[in-house]
Amino acid sequence: MRIDFWKMHGIGNDFIMLDDRNKAIAGYIHYSDLAVKLCHRRFGIGADGIILARNSDTHDIRFVIINSDGSEPEMCGNGMRCFAKYLYENNILVKDEMKVQTLAGTVVPRIEKTQGGQVESVCVDMGVPKLVPDQIPFVHEGDTAFEVPIETAQGALSVSCVSMGNPHAVIFVNDLSFVDIETIGPMVENHPRFPEKTNVEFIEVVSESQLKMRVWERGAGVTLACGTGACAAVTAAHMSKRVGRQVGVHLDGGDLDISWDGAGKHIFKTGPAQTVFKGNIEI
Incomplete structure (x- = not known):
């Protein structure tokens, strides 16, 4: 199976971005195995993790992230900024403000664009820090x-x-x-x-x-x-x-x-x- 990807980074925290809204990748290989394979810096593309776009019934889009060791964290702030830019510039979700489903709950990134329409930076509402x-x-x-x-x-x-x-x-x-x-x-x-x-x-x-x-x-x-x-x-x-x-x-x-x-x-x-x-x- 051949898949398209974008390699991106948020101030050096790097990710492999994938579109799996049709679940074709999930039906072919387990995400954990894919992350370990693709993230290897000598035998793969090299990254801290993979991020996949998935459809959501309750939000604009669903964010799935798998670390380079195959584990699945709840969220990633640098990854979310890359995710928003990836969605916008691939015409997957052309909205200045997005409602994103994550394992940590709803996250809302807001696009900040250049005059040419490219995403320059992203402001992310990270929610309320939990202290208990x-x-x-x-x-x-x-x-x-x-x-x-x-x-x-x-x-x-x-x-x-x-x-x-x-x-x-x-x-x-x-x-x-x-x-x-x-x-x-x-x-x-x-x-x-x-x-x-x-x-x-x-x-x-x-x-x-x-x-x-x-x-x-x-x-x-x-x-x-x-x-x-x-x-x-x-x-x-x-x-x-x-x-x-x-x-x-x-x-x-x-x-x-x-x-x-x-x-x-x-x-x-x-x-x-x-x-x-x-x-x-x-x-």
């Missing part, structure tokens, strides 16, 4: 879980836990350059207090309006960016009075602008989405 430990999920008896110590082989670490439809553990550090992400990341990701594992964000506070961030993503390892992680980081930083309401987050792959008015409010993320190349491949 059971909803993250994180094993903790308090009403929220900010700067909670957990024991690891590297000693005690302080984590601030947030769900953006997927779980996040935010760790504040003095200097990102001294953090061994490839050692600490998987320890926290697989910690028994995170029953569904977790994404891990390492955050250096630059000012009340600027954060630097590196990320270990659940099911993908070190990536250049994580949109839901940036939202979780701003949530944790704002709740601990480290930053204000408008925050620029600087990641290895580029920058995101995050806007949040506080607990119970929707959080908004704006950033670019870019097409790397288009092609087709035999699967």
Whole structure:
């Protein structure tokens, strides 16, 4: 079976975009097996994950994402921006504002276009951050879980836990350059207090309006960016009075602008989405 694809990235977080509204791909190969095959950076196209467009009975479209290891996360902020651009520029869904079905619930991306009509950036309503430990999920008896110590082989670490439809553990550090992400990341990701594992964000506070961030993503390892992680980081930083309401987050792959008015409010993320190349491949 030969399929068409777009290779895209959102500030370095890269994806293989596929249209499976007719379920032809699903009828031929399991999505997990396809993701492992296509995402391999030596024997495949290479990506952090695949994203598929599917029809929805309740929304404009359905978003399905599979990580490079074959696992299925609930949502991906960088992937959602790429998804919106892919839909718009392929005439699959030509709307400035889209209602998208995800495993994390309804997500609403809004297209921002150039004068030529191409998608320049996307602002995504990421919903309301969840702070209750059971909803993250994180094993903790308090009403929220900010700067909670957990024991690891590297000693005690302080984590601030947030769900953006997927779980996040935010760790504040003095200097990102001294953090061994490839050692600490998987320890926290697989910690028994995170029953569904977790994404891990390492955050250096630059000012009340600027954060630097590196990320270990659940099911993908070190990536250049994580949109839901940036939202979780701003949530944790704002709740601990480290930053204000408008925050620029600087990641290895580029920058995101995050806007949040506080607990119970929707959080908004704006950033670019870019097409790397288009092609087709035999699967």
